[in-house]
Amino acid sequence: MDPMPDPAPALPAPRDDLAGLEPYGAPQLDVPHLLNVNENPFPPSAALAADLGRAVSATAAQLHRYPDREFLALRRDLAAFLAEESGIEAPAPEQVWAANGSNEIMQQLFQAYGGPGRTALSFTPHYSMYPEYARDTFTGWVTAERGPAPDFALAPDAVTAAIAEHRPAIVLLTSPNNPTGTALSLDVVRAAATAQAAHRGLVVVDEAYGEFRRDGVPSALTLLPEHANLAVSRTMSKAFALAGARLGYLVADPAIVDTVRIVRLPYHLSAATQAVARTALAHRAELLGQVELLRSERDALAAHLAARGHEVAPSDANFILFRAFDDRHAVWERLLERGVLIREVGPAPWLRVSVGTPEDNAAFRDALDIADPALADPAPAGSRPASEKDSDR
Numbered sequence: 001m002d003p004m005p006d007p008a009p010a011l012p013a014p015r016d017d018l019a020g021l022e023p024y025g026a027p028q029l030d031v032p033h034l035l036n037v038n039e040n041p042f043p044p045s046a047a048l049a050a051d052l053g054r055a056v057s058a059t060a061a062q063l064h065r066y067p068d069r070e071f072l073a074l075r076r077d078l079a080a081f082l083a084e085e086s087g088i089e090a091p092a093p094e095q096v097w098a099a100n101g102s103n104e105i106m107q108q109l110f111q112a113y114g115g116p117g118r119t120a121l122s123f124t125p126h127y128s129m130y131p132e133y134a135r136d137t138f139t140g141w142v143t144a145e146r147g148p149a150p151d152f153a154l155a156p157d158a159v160t161a162a163i164a165e166h167r168p169a170i171v172l173l174t175s176p177n178n179p180t181g182t183a184l185s186l187d188v189v190r191a192a193a194t195a196q197a198a199h200r201g202l203v204v205v206d207e208a209y210g211e212f213r214r215d216g217v218p219s220a221l222t223l224l225p226e227h228a229n230l231a232v233s234r235t236m237s238k239a240f241a242l243a244g245a246r247l248g249y250l251v252a253d254p255a256i257v258d259t260v261r262i263v264r265l266p267y268h269l270s271a272a273t274q275a276v277a278r279t280a281l282a283h284r285a286e287l288l289g290q291v292e293l294l295r296s297e298r299d300a301l302a303a304h305l306a307a308r309g310h311e312v313a314p315s316d317a318n319f320i321l322f323r324a325f326d327d328r329h330a331v332w333e334r335l336l337e338r339g340v341l342i343r344e345v346g347p348a349p350w351l352r353v354s355v356g357t358p359e360d361n362a363a364f365r366d367a368l369d370i371a372d373p374a375l376a377d378p379a380p381a382g383s384r385p386a387s388e389k390d391s392d393r
C-alpha cells in the first residue's frame, strides 16, 4: 500500500530566529477615539486634500516610467522646511535622504552601518520597533536603562558608560522618546557622538516627534555641523499628519547619505509619495498650526492627569505616559469599552495616550473617570490591592 500522503503541504522553513514570531503592530480597531499610535488626529483640510489629489493626478500620466530615483526636489523642500523649523542653515540636498516612513530610514541605516558582527545600542524604555531593525539586519542588539520615572531622563555619563561597555556600531537615541515623551539635552547627543567617534561608530537621533517639543528645547539638527557621525531622522507621519503617505527622512553628512544610497532599493520612493510629500510641505503653515494646538492640548491633558493624582512623564511629544492607579490592562479595557483606544506600553502600570482633537481628549478624560477612578483618600500601601502595590511599579 502507498504511504498516507502528508496532509500538510511542505512549507519552506523560515529563518530559525523568525519561528513563532508575530508581525509588529498595534491593534487597528474601529472605535471613535483612536489615541493609541500617536497619529495626528486632524485629517487634511478640504483645500489640502484637493491639492493632494491634483498632485497625485499629475503623476498618473507618467506612471509607465520609474520615479525620480534621487528626488532632489523633495530633498531640497525638506531642507528648506528644517531650516525654518529648527533655525539651522538649510542643509544641502545631498545631506537629506527620504524613504517610506522613518521606519524605512532606520532600516536603511541599520543595513548600511549594522550587520553581522556589529551591535546597536539603545536605552529602555524605547520604541518597540528598534530591536526589529536589528533582527532584520542581523545586527546585535543591546540596551541600557534610562533614568527613573517620572522623568526617564538620560544622562551623558550613562550614555558614555554604555558606549564604552559595548562599543556599538550604532547608538540609537530618541528625542522626544517614545513611549516616555522625554526630550534629550544636547549634552547627551554630544557625549554620544564624541564617544562613538573614537571607534568610528554612528549616532542616530530619532526625532519622529521633534516638532512637538516645548519652546526652548533644541533639536539635534543644530549639532550636525560639529559631528560627522551624527544622523537625525524625522517623519511627516506626525507633525504633517501624513502617516498614510509614508514619508520619513534623515539629515546627515553627505557621506552617510551616499552610504545609505548603496543599500536602498532602486526607485523605493514612488512618484505619488514624492508628489504628496512636496504638496504637504507647501502647505506647512496650515499643518504646523495644528501642531501648536496639539502642544497646548498636550499640556492641558498632562495638567489634568497630574491633578487627578497620576504620576505623569513630562512630554515634549504628541502623547503622554502616565501611571495608572489600577491594573493597567483593566484600565485599558474599560477605556476601550467606552470607545477610547490607548496603548499599553512602557513599564507597568504606565499607559500611553496620544493627544487627539479637543473632543477626543474630552472623551478620554470622561472615560478615565470611570475606567481608573482617582483614590479620593488613598489607603496605606499595605492595604491596597496587589495591582496597586509599589512592587507593581
Ligand code: PMP
Binding pocket: 037, 038, 100, 101, 102, 103, 104, 127, 174, 177, 178, 206, 208, 234, 235, 236, 237, 243, 247, 248
Ligand atoms: N520613531 C518613533 C520613535 C516612532 O514612535 C515611530 C512611529 N510611531 C517611528 C519612528 C516611525 O514612524 P514612521 O515610519 O511613520 O515615520
